[in-house]
Amino acid sequence: MxxxxxxxxxxxxxxxxxxxxxxxxxxSLQGDADLLAEMVRxxxxxxxxxxxxxxxxxxxxxxxxxxLDLVDMARLDSGHLTLHYQPLELNAFLxxxxxxxxxxxxxxRIRTEIPPDxxxxxxxxxxxxxxxINLLSNAMIYSPIHTPVTIHATLGADTVxxxxxxxxxxxxxxxxxxxxxxxxxxxxxxxAESMGLGLFIARMLVExxxxxxxxxxxxxxxxxxFSHCRLPDMHNTCLACDCHTGQELVR
Numbered sequence: 001m002x003x004x005x006x007x008x009x010x011x012x013x014x015x016x017x018x019x020x021x022x023x024x025x026x027x028s029l030q031g032d033a034d035l036l037a038e039m040v041r042x043x044x045x046x047x048x049x050x051x052x053x054x055x056x057x058x059x060x061x062x063x064x065x066x067x068l069d070l071v072d073m074a075r076l077d078s079g080h081l082t083l084h085y086q087p088l089e090l091n092a093f094l095x096x097x098x099x100x101x102x103x104x105x106x107x108x109r110i111r112t113e114i115p116p117d118x119x120x121x122x123x124x125x126x127x128x129x130x131x132x133i134n135l136l137s138n139a140m141i142y143s144p145i146h147t148p149v150t151i152h153a154t155l156g157a158d159t160v161x162x163x164x165x166x167x168x169x170x171x172x173x174x175x176x177x178x179x180x181x182x183x184x185x186x187x188x189x190x191x192a193e194s195m196g197l198g199l200f201i202a203r204m205l206v207e208x209x210x211x212x213x214x215x216x217x218x219x220x221x222x223x224x225x226f227s228h229c230r231l232p233d234m235h236n237t238c239l240a241c242d243c244h245t246g247q248e249l250v251r
Contacts, residue, residue: 030064032060037053058103072201084126086124087121097132119155131227135199138202139166147167148167163224176215183196211230
């Protein structure tokens with residue numbers, strides 16, 4: 001191993017160790033925030049207190065998602081990210097996800113348009129969840145309050161095409177080729193305070209699945225982020241895949 005490769009490996013190990021150190025206190029904070037929110041709902045009639053506790057709970061959940069994103073980013077950079085594939089029914093998955101996201105996102109704004117006869121997709125459910133969280137968070141940040149955000153799915157040739165559509169300001173043409181880059185901040189059209197990691201993480205996880213992600217944006221219609229999900233191979237659906245080598249490991 002070269003000195004540069006050894007240094008990079010050491011750096012990634014340090015990042016993973018640091019994130020692992022953060023895992024327990026972040027998860028503890030999330031659990032305590034959920035418990036506090038439940039206690040306040042039952043015992044405190046004050047609306048302002050409810051709103052403050054809801055903010056703490058929402059931010060605790062967001063910290064947990066950011067931590068998971070950073071873990072996977074470090075693992076992919078070091079070639080140690082493994083996906084655990086399984087067939088998944090998208091309607092049921094989204095119903096469950098949106099129920100759990102009620103403490104983190106304004107889910108009342110989210111509409112789903114998923115055909116009832118849509119085939120199952122072959123995916124890592126935990127990573128698909130974070131793809132949706134990042135795309136939905138992005139859509140809500142950049143669209144007017146109370147406007148709908150729509151999740152749509154259609155069947156392609158050998159994939160299911162899933163999209164998240166918002167009615168916010170369009171993405172400037174010069175920004176579109178770079179919108180999925182790490183730490184990229186748009187210069188025109190859509191700007192907000194963020195790390196510039198959400199769309200990069202979504203792209204990273206979609207591509208780790210062997211899919212692709214893109215965006216269409218129009219001044220009069222808003223923006224649509226779309227990704228392609230693989231259909232399951234019914235002869236071999238219980239797999240783990242090393243994203244660095246592409247080797248599939250039967251579990």
